[in-house]
Amino acid sequence: MVPILAARGLVKHYGRVTAIDGADFEVRAGEVLAVVGDNGAGKSSLIKALSGALVPEAGQIEVDGTPVHFRSPLDARRCGIETVYQDLALAPAQDIASNLFLGREKRRPGLLGTVLRKLDHAAMRAEAQRVLDDLGISVKSIGQPVETLSGGQRQGVAVARAAAFGTKVVIMDEPTAALGVAESAKVLALIDRLRDRGLPVVLISHNMPQVFDIADRIHVHRLGRRVGLVSPRTHSMNDVVGLITGALRIGDDGQLEEVTGEHRRVD
Template identity: 80%
Template sequence: MTREPVLAARKLVKRYGKVTAIDGADFDLLPGEVLAVVGDNGAGKSSLIKALSGALVPDSGQILVDGNPVRFHGPLDARRAGIETVYQDLALAPAQDIASNLFLGRERRRPGLLGRVFRMLDSGGMRAEAERVLGDLGVRVKSMQQPVETLSGGQRQGVAVARAAAFGTRVVIMDEPTAALGVAEAARVLDLIGRIRDRGLPVVLISHNMPHVFEIADRIHVHRLGKRVALVSPRERTMNEVVGLITGALRMGENGQLEEVSTVARTGLTTRP
């Protein structure tokens, strides 16, 4: 029985003048999986992810959430559909505490007159909820009142991921979450991604780090020249084979077997007989 994708795209196209950033791209994220999106610089994977997260409006094609066509006019539309994105810059407010960052843009008011009329924030409730969310995900910090600027890189990443997991009801998208982290902190972030998946929330992982991709991903979406060129399992393909697909040295044949591509075919050059 085929599972319905939680998030999908069909024939997406985005052009900037003569430059085609997305060239008829397809995408499929299944329930409860970690899907890694890999590709060389300029492959168009960032544009694809921006379209799926509402940060970019494609010229044509279709995006589907739980099989239903949607049209995102901005990131807020994607968030309303349950899609949360953790960008590489994390979008955290360094001077504010952890609880405030977790509820950034979604602050809770106190119940009753104090909240409705005087617009007082429910600081205690937000701290308690932040502590619960971070505790469930295994993110260890001293206090919810600790300013984010005092945290390590891995802890900051944990706060950003916890925020996405707290409010994402359909999908969490993570852009290079282990970039610039040490070995131990990167391992904790990968564990965090696994915990989110184990809670039933599918994750899209954009990464250049092949060992991390092969450690955590259930499937790998290979993006090249603006479109998906392969969808493979890390249990069935080697790291070198995936790199070959990324660079264009290999391609997926009609029978599902990998084929070598000549240098001429790869570059698009032609020779006269």
């Protein structure tokens, strides 16, 4: 199966610091791929490269097996890759529909749109309501300001925007980090719905119970590269933590093994 989004040998330095060190990556159609690793492991730099926010110095990114060269997030969005960042990038004072179409506003047909550049608010509200209904996101009114929503509802609006325009992959950076148990469950249910629609989701998270609850595969990142790609059905949480900390590694036979002194990598 050709991965929807893949990367091979990505490299990025910041001065003398190596942020991405020959990193590989792949996500398949209709799966939730969790990306885990310690702070400073290079997860954010990897995701920025995949979403066009960072240009790697070496390596190759592919969409549906075709090489691509992202110079900006707009390039990635044109390829159907949408990212939901931790800050959500929402405009609090604007309504839900305006936030869904932020930067992609629809114009009125005819001269009103082409010459006077009038926005088609009715069409945007109707389309926004359809997207929210499809994802099971409940709000009082599509016209209410985002600042009046709960944290979980705001996350839902950001996810809905990504789902509306992400035709290939949705990347989500710590989507439940600031949420309580009930609202976190709603966001995880949203991720499930995206997967059910065949849209792959890349989930960056530190929450191991949530990762094991929803992920189909787990990409373990350490010291700027992928050190393991495992399934929560065949590996335990302790296995993944061992890979994250460097206490375990995947041997030549594909099995986990303890890292002894002579095998430890020196950086």
